[in-house]
Amino acid sequence: MGNTSPFSSVPGMFTHRVAESGDAVAFSHPVPDPSGAPEKWETLTWSQTLDRVRDLALGLHSLGVTSQARCAIASGTRMEWILADLAILCAGGASTTVYPSSTPPDCAYILSDSGSMVVFAEDAAQVAKLVDQRAQIPGVSKVVVFDGDGDGDWVITLDELSALGAELREERPGLFDALVAAVRPDHLATLIYTSGSTGRPKGVRLDHSNWLYEAQAVQDLDEELRGQGWEMLTPDDVQYLWLPLSHVFGKLMQVSQLRIGFRTAVDGRVDKIVDNLAIVQPTFMAAAPRIFEKVYNRVVMQAAEGGAAKYRIFRWAAGVADRVAREKEKGRTPTGLLAVQHRVADRLVFSRLRARFGERLKFFVSGSAPLSPEIGRFFYGAGILILEGYGLTETSAGTFLNRPGSVRFGTVGLPMPGTEVKLAEDGEILIRGGCVMRGYHNLSGATEEALGPDGWFATGDIGVLEGGHLRITDRKKELIKTSGGKYVAPQGIESRFKALCPYVSNLVVHGDRRPYCTALVALDPEAVGVWAAENGLGHLDYTALTAEPRVRQMVQEAVDELNRGLPRHETVKRFTVLPHDLTVEEGEITPSLKMRRRTIEAKYRHLLDAMYEDSVRPL
Known part of the structure; x- marks a missing residue:
């Protein structure tokens, strides 16, 4: 039933990769220039990565992190996220991931429920959330900030944590290797919180054997495809990694790198993707x-x-x-x-x-x-x-x-x-x-x-x-059953519509226990701005465009084309253009860009209800 990994833990796989690839480049990442000049990309070899991870892991050990103790990371995707995660695992701990867009109460809930004792925070904004909720997270003994200064007590910098580890390394040279060797396949490696039906996120427990299994599956797939004449991944490949590392998809790409040995360019800024593709010249990217x-x-x-x-x-x-x-x-x-x-x-x-x-x-x-x-x-x-x-x-x-x-x-x-x-x-x-x-x-x-x-x-x-x-x-749980007893699968309709209308970011099909299907339409701000300029409406802002009759007509034409390819009970009879795009900040989409359908329907219930006010019979 399973594939078999030659390793007993993610740290074991990491240290083996260092032994195999040593001086080869493992990572590249952008470093802003304080003078305002264009940022440069710096590299880390596998050996240099191990040097940094070793001191951070020993620093965590000196703070009391022991086997399977939870340490959280509240940050966007960046090189320090990866170093912190590897350090937590090498110290024997388990990483709790926190989206940087999480609200202070959500952060506090995750940290409290997970029992996290140390938190890595990206910057002052993330630290402020923790300070705001400090009374709710008494188990957090230390915060380690990537960008910014410590406070001499509860908050320390990444360099200060590394210095603690360097001292311990001098005192006990063999400690790091002993910590890595003590990690077993059944030890908890990662806690990732995902939305639950109660409204409270659920912590998903993934242990080292889960990640070893995934990494080996990628390796086995490579060998399978190579036997068919296809080359998928090799140590010479270059990955461009922008995915949220707080999400399981990003984590999979991390452990795949440890198994295969390819180089990864790390930058989580979504607005930099297109520019970075030309700089990084990747051979593959997940998105x-x-x-x-x-x-x-x-x-x-x-x-x-x-x-x-x-x-x-x-x-x-x-x-x-x-x-x-x-x-x-x-x-x-x-x-x-x-x-x-x-x-x-x-x-x-x-x-x-x-x-x-x-x-x-x-x-x-x-x-x-x-x-x-x-x-x-x-x-x-x-x-x-x-x-x-x-x-x-x-x-x-x-x-x-x-x-x-x-x-x-x-x-x-x-x-x-x-x-x-x-x-x-x-x-x-x-x-x-x-x-x-x-x-x-x-x-x-x-x-x-x-x-x-x-x-x-x-x-x-x-x-x-x-x-x-x-x-x-x-x-x-998202299948729609109309009041006429017909079932509708909204995701397929929504996905098809996006290919028909390049000016729309999201379509939300609605109709459960309703006489027919309707939809909420969210426009793509950039795309509709270009359309507006081409159609003599460039003077209107986004909100004004959503109320513009010509915009509605443009969407109507796409809806009509969509409906021509659908069974009658699946067609979208009416739609409403939302006054703003769906956002992570408003809780309407997840950081991994999935729609929160129930949240959206609850928030815009008045708009949905209005599209059924004069309905008289099921269709």
Whole structure:
């Protein structure tokens, strides 16, 4: 049932990688220039990384961190996050992840529920949250800040923690190796808090064996694909890592690096992604679908800005890309007229698109939310491969993945090596294997509900298996049942709409126990701003644009096109344009860019109700 890792812990895998790769570059990361000059990228070899981690780990030991003691990290993705995480694990502790966007009460709840004793905080803003909630987190004995100064008592700097470790290293030279050797596969490694139905987040317990299993699955997949003539990952590859490391997807990419040995460029600033792609020149990158949607939308807008002729060429090229992708999905190479058209489209459109991502890109990995098949096929036909995958926090992220040479858009691919899948009678996806969590923290009842006696984890997602490929049809709890008794799966409709309207960031389909489906529409501020300038409305701000009749007409045309491809009971009868985009700060989407459907519906209940005021019968 499982793959077998040669290691007994993540620290053991890390120190083995250092022994194997030593002077090779492990990481690169941007460092701002205090003078205001353009920032530079610095590198760390594997050996240099170990030197920094060793002193931080010993510093934690001197603060009293012992086996499986929880230490939290409240920070965006950056080099110090990775160093802190490795140090916690090497000290024998377990990392509790906290999104930097979390509110002070949420931070306090996670720190208290996890029993965290040390917190790594990114900057003064994160420290302020902790100070504000200090009375609620009496178990936190020390805060270690990445950027900023200590207070001489409760808050110390990263350098001060490292200095504590350096002193201990001089006194006890063999202590670090002893701490690493003492970590066992069944020791807790990571606590990641995910939203629960009660409104309180649930702490998912992932131990070292979970991450060893995931890392080995990636290694085994590489070997499997190499035997089929495909090269996926090697030590010579370069990953661009911007994913939130507080999320399980980002953590998976971390441990994969330790197993394979490729170099990782680290920068979590989302607004820097496009610029960094040209600098980093990665061979692969993992991302949420929203990133690909934004790139696609920008390409569409630029084509439209170029005038009617240029836009017609783009639409023609997009059609060619779709036909080419569909041929390749069937395992066929385009021939004849389609092959000629593809070469022309490549010269006119696709080659410029590929240049945005650097010259070395092999593939992207998409996860966290559904990828629109239309957008996936557009990129595939343009020569940019997006491998959509699937997993949950409770399954250590990496559970299914499309393979090069066996891509099926609209599916999340085949199980990762060592993972088992089956469908319950109602279509719920059940997963078993070393990827599955050991349970929820302090919630035995919830653990028993999710994990059956035979080890099958109930995902809460509904799906179908098509020739081994898994297609997710919807969340079990998000299926809509109209008052006419018809079932509607909103995610597929929402995903399809994004490919039809490049000016929309999110569509929220609603209709549970209602006579018909309606939708809330959130516009993409950047995209609709470009559209406004092109249509003589550049003087209007975002809020004014959402009320502009021509904007509504533009959305209506996309809704009409969407409805033409849907069964009658799934069509969107009415929609309302929201006065602002959905944001993490407002709690409407998660930091991994998933919609919080229930939160959105509760917040905009008045708008939803208004779309049904004159309804008289079910449709």
